[in-house]
Amino acid sequence: MSSRVCKTCGCADIDIDQARGNAVCMGCGSVLEDNIIVSEVTFVENSGGGSSAVGQFVSSDGTGKTPVLGSGFHTSIGKESRTQTLQNGKRHINNLGHQLQLNQHCLDTAFNFFKMAVSKHLTRGRKMAHVIAACLYLVCRTEGTPHMLLDLSDLLQVNVYVLGRTFLLLARELCINAPAIDPCLYIPRFAHMLEFGDKNHEVSMTALRLLQRMKRDWMHTGRRPSGLCGAALLVAARMHEFRRTVKEVIGVVKVCEATLRKRLTEFEDTPTSQLTIDEFMKVDLEQECDPPSFTAGQRKLRLQQLEQELAKKIDEVQGEICSYQDEIEMELENSRPKLKGIYASYTKEDTQDDTLSVASGFPGNEDGEDEELVAAAKHLNKDFCRELLSEQDEADSGAESGAESEQPTTSRQPPLASLLGPLPTAASLGLSDSIRQCIAEKEDEENSEHGELDLNGIDDEEIERYILNEKEVKIKTDLWMKQNADYLKEQKEKEERIAKEKELGIYKEQKPKRPPKKREPIRASTAGEAIEKMLEQKKISSKINYDVLRDLNKKGCSPSHQSEEAVTSPTSKRLASRRKRNIAALGLGNQVSNMGKRLKPLISGPTIKKPAGDQGVTSTVPTPTPEVSQPVVVESGPVVYEDVPDEEDDEDEEPCVSAMQLMGGNGL
Amino acid sequence: MEPNNDVALDIIITNVVAVFRTRCHLNLRTIAREGSNVIYKPEVGKVLMKLRKPRITASIWSSGKIICTGATSEEEAKLGARRLARCLQKLGFKVKFTDYKVVNVLAVCTMPFQIQLIEFTKNNRPIASYEPELHPAASYRIKNLKATVQIFSTGSITVTGPNVQFVATAVEQIYPLLFECKMAAR
Numbered sequence: 001m002s003s004r005v006c007k008t009c010g011c012a013d014i015d016i017d018q019a020r021g022n023a024v025c026m027g028c029g030s031v032l033e034d035n036i037i038v039s040e041v042t043f044v045e046n047s048g049g050g051s052s053a054v055g056q057f058v059s060s061d062g063t064g065k066t067p068v069l070g071s072g073f074h075t076s077i078g079k080e081s082r083t084q085t086l087q088n089g090k091r092h093i094n095n096l097g098h099q100l101q102l103n104q105h106c107l108d109t110a111f112n113f114f115k116m117a118v119s120k121h122l123t124r125g126r127k128m129a130h131v132i133a134a135c136l137y138l139v140c141r142t143e144g145t146p147h148m149l150l151d152l153s154d155l156l157q158v159n160v161y162v163l164g165r166t167f168l169l170l171a172r173e174l175c176i177n178a179p180a181i182d183p184c185l186y187i188p189r190f191a192h193m194l195e196f197g198d199k200n201h202e203v204s205m206t207a208l209r210l211l212q213r214m215k216r217d218w219m220h221t222g223r224r225p226s227g228l229c230g231a232a233l234l235v236a237a238r239m240h241e242f243r244r245t246v247k248e249v250i251g252v253v254k255v256c257e258a259t260l261r262k263r264l265t266e267f268e269d270t271p272t273s274q275l276t277i278d279e280f281m282k283v284d285l286e287q288e289c290d291p292p293s294f295t296a297g298q299r300k301l302r303l304q305q306l307e308q309e310l311a312k313k314i315d316e317v318q319g320e321i322c323s324y325q326d327e328i329e330m331e332l333e334n335s336r337p338k339l340k341g342i343y344a345s346y347t348k349e350d351t352q353d354d355t356l357s358v359a360s361g362f363p364g365n366e367d368g369e370d371e372e373l374v375a376a377a378k379h380l381n382k383d384f385c386r387e388l389l390s391e392q393d394e395a396d397s398g399a400e401s402g403a404e405s406e407q408p409t410t411s412r413q414p415p416l417a418s419l420l421g422p423l424p425t426a427a428s429l430g431l432s433d434s435i436r437q438c439i440a441e442k443e444d445e446e447n448s449e450h451g452e453l454d455l456n457g458i459d460d461e462e463i464e465r466y467i468l469n470e471k472e473v474k475i476k477t478d479l480w481m482k483q484n485a486d487y488l489k490e491q492k493e494k495e496e497r498i499a500k501e502k503e504l505g506i507y508k509e510q511k512p513k514r515p516p517k518k519r520e521p522i523r524a525s526t527a528g529e530a531i532e533k534m535l536e537q538k539k540i541s542s543k544i545n546y547d548v549l550r551d552l553n554k555k556g557c558s559p560s561h562q563s564e565e566a567v568t569s570p571t572s573k574r575l576a577s578r579r580k581r582n583i584a585a586l587g588l589g590n591q592v593s594n595m596g597k598r599l600k601p602l603i604s605g606p607t608i609k610k611p612a613g614d615q616g617v618t619s620t621v622p623t624p625t626p627e628v629s630q631p632v633v634v635e636s637g638p639v640v641y642e643d644v645p646d647e648e649d650d651e652d653e654e655p656c657v658s659a660m661q662l663m664g665g666n667g668l
Numbered sequence: 669m670e671p672n673n674d675v676a677l678d679i680i681i682t683n684v685v686a687v688f689r690t691r692c693h694l695n696l697r698t699i700a701r702e703g704s705n706v707i708y709k710p711e712v713g714k715v716l717m718k719l720r721k722p723r724i725t726a727s728i729w730s731s732g733k734i735i736c737t738g739a740t741s742e743e744e745a746k747l748g749a750r751r752l753a754r755c756l757q758k759l760g761f762k763v764k765f766t767d768y769k770v771v772n773v774l775a776v777c778t779m780p781f782q783i784q785l786i787e788f789t790k791n792n793r794p795i796a797s798y799e800p801e802l803h804p805a806a807s808y809r810i811k812n813l814k815a816t817v818q819i820f821s822t823g824s825i826t827v828t829g830p831n832v833q834f835v836a837t838a839v840e841q842i843y844p845l846l847f848e849c850k851m852a853a854r
Contacts, residue, residue, distance in 0.1 A: 222804030
């Protein structure tokens with residue numbers, strides 16, 4: 001307040017009394033201001049004798065929406081969506097946190113994370129439970145508490161990986177670097193669960209030492225920490241003469257038996273396992289081991305190399321054997337009498353046929369190249385050619401040698417065919433393909449503009465094979481129909497249903513979900529009206545005994561009740577039509593269902609339009625009703641008002657109190 | 669930073685995924701009936717067709733969009749895609765081969781040393797993330813290349829990226845980082 005100068009005396013000394021609300025000049029005593037508006041906190045006395053401050057809290061980051069005064073009771077008065085979300089979140093966090101035995105500091109931190117997540121809109125499109133679990137787990141990681149993601153997923157009955165995904169996203173968005181899990185953190189917890197009694201501490205220490213040893217031996221990278229803990233604890237328990245079976249340990253640690261066994265065998269492979277218990281406690285081996293997966297990989301590599309070497313050696317040996325064979329054969333033939341005349345020509349033909357058949361095997365086979373086979377094939381090929389040549393030279397060979405020369409060729413033919421079979425000439429084909437492609441790249445570009453298919457390198461014949469002929473098509477169709485009979489039936493039924501609904505004109509198009517419309521606050525002159533409107537907005541609960549409610553309201557005021565019927569019948573019609581299914585489910589009896597059926601044809605017109613807002617509905621609806629009802633409602637206002645709030649207070653959580661009685665009242 | 673000139677890392681491409689459009693509506697039932705190596709999935713609304721020669725599997729939608737997976741090189745992927753289009757042409761559809769694009773390339777590579785994942789994650793936060801409870805590998809995302817590298821403690825890494833060039837660049841980029849965190853030499 002700016003201190004002014006007094007008008008009468010010009011004195012600048014003005015005394016302002018907040019209590020009286022006066023501004024008085026100290027010089028002349030004239031009252032300059034009266035009833036000054038004060039902005040202070042004032043208190044009001046409650047019915048119980050206590051006093052509370054007047055006013056409401058408005059959040060600084062909220063919208064400028066003023067809270068509804070009076071009849072907005074289905075949402076807490078004056079709270080916006082953001083605060084609601086935060087309150088909800090806080091409640092859930094505390095719930096979960098207590099189940100996990102987290103202290104208050106952790107819970108507060110988790111709530112802070114949650115607030116950050118909400119402000120970054122990370123809760124959109126995600127289940128609240130997931131986000132909350134992720135916040136809690138983040139706290140666990142930063143504080144270093146021995147809680148696993150598995151525990152959280154156990155409590156929530158959600159897949160661990162889903163939670164993990166949310167958690168990773170949260171950590172990334174909030175730029176929080178969660179420190180890596182140390183399996184040593186879990187030891188005290190698991191040890192406690194395994195009940196070692198007095199020796200708990202000692203067993204834990206032993207297990208810790210074991211774990212550290214495992215870490216040095218690189219068993220822990222890329223593994224679940226719980227598995228390692230399980231193995232360490234098992235060994236530690238046995239070392240201290242506690243009988244803990246694998247099953248018990250598994251139950252506590254939550255890994256499967258195979259994992260535990262594998263860890264144990266890996267540990268067995270390390271040199272530490274050779275030490276006795278006392279030695280282990282005293283000595284720490286300097287040597288470190290490779291991680292077990294690495295050694296396994298190395299072993300595989302070594303095996304493969306060995307196999308390759310062996311294969312090569314076999315080839316060499318085979319080659320040698322073949323060469324010996326050839327020499328022996330040669331010698332034998334040289335020493336045999338030769339065929340002359342017709343038989344010689346026969347032998348020549350046979351061998352030529354053989355070569356033809358073998359050669360045709362070449363282009364037909366298209367599998368991958370194999371160097372060994374190529375080498376072997378080449379070698380054998382050489383021999384074969386040599387054989388051919390030698391036989392052709394000996395064109396004058398006799399029948400016996402002819403027959404015998406056939407035999408070695410036939411005996412060699414199957415192995416040759418099988419060996420040479422997979423020789424790829426596709427290699428040459430493939431090369432030509434890529435060469436052609438490189439040259440024809442420009443063509444490709446043009447084609448892609450037009451969308452035409454470039455047929456380079458595409459073997460039409462091969463593609464023909466992919467297409468079945470008519471008979472096959474028929475067989476396949478029949479098979480498929482039989483197999484998928486159920487699915488096809490479902491589809492047919494669905495289509496029939498849609499067609500029927502279309503006829504009736506009630507076909508509900510499955511549109512993609514629109515965002516939920518904002519509901520305006522209800523403005524009504526009476527409590528009863530307000531209830532009706534609220535019920536239209538909200539769905540009817542199935543937990544209310546509507547008969548009783550009906551009677552309750554009936555007892556209060558019968559005349560007003562009747563008037564309400566008239567007023568609310570149109571609204572109830574709307575309710576009935578929209579919620580005919582709900583009504584049926586509630587099982588309110590014939591009255592309601594009859595009413596619903598009766599009124600449905602009447603209102604089939606307006607319902608299809610699907611009114612945009614509820615206010616629109618209620619505003620249009622009263623117009624068809626006779627105007628007589630309206631003044632009646634006004635008169636009965638105060639009467640109704642007395643009764644209804646009492647009932648409402650009782651059933652605040654399920655405030656859909658009187659609509660059903662109104663609907664049922666019509667039938668009555 | 670150790671140069672990797674002396675060591676030649678061979679990057680083996682194991683999978684190439686490509687998409688293309690046929691710009692015409694395809695009747696999946698016809699394809700399912702008349703193709704010889706097809707799987708029809710009416711619930712999802714697509715047909716899986718497997719080719720033998722470049723060994724690829726293609727998902728065919730009725731809108732004409734086709735996704736080809738399983739090729740081992742970019743050229744093979746294109747060849748397979750064209751073969752597939754030719755096959756559809758023979759079945760009677762007016763197929764055009766447009767909008768061909770390689771979408772994803774998966775390659776594996778083995779380092780000659782093992783890697784300490786925890787140290788690697790510590791050095792490269794927040795680009796790298798390692799959750800042993802969930803997955804045994806640490807994952808490193810290179811934003812400008814749009815590539816993801818999964819690093820295992822044995823030294824093998826898998827790289828996925830939009831094309832082969834980026835994948836190779838990613839391996840080159842990540843090699844020095846991995847070399848820093850390699851395990852004490854055996």
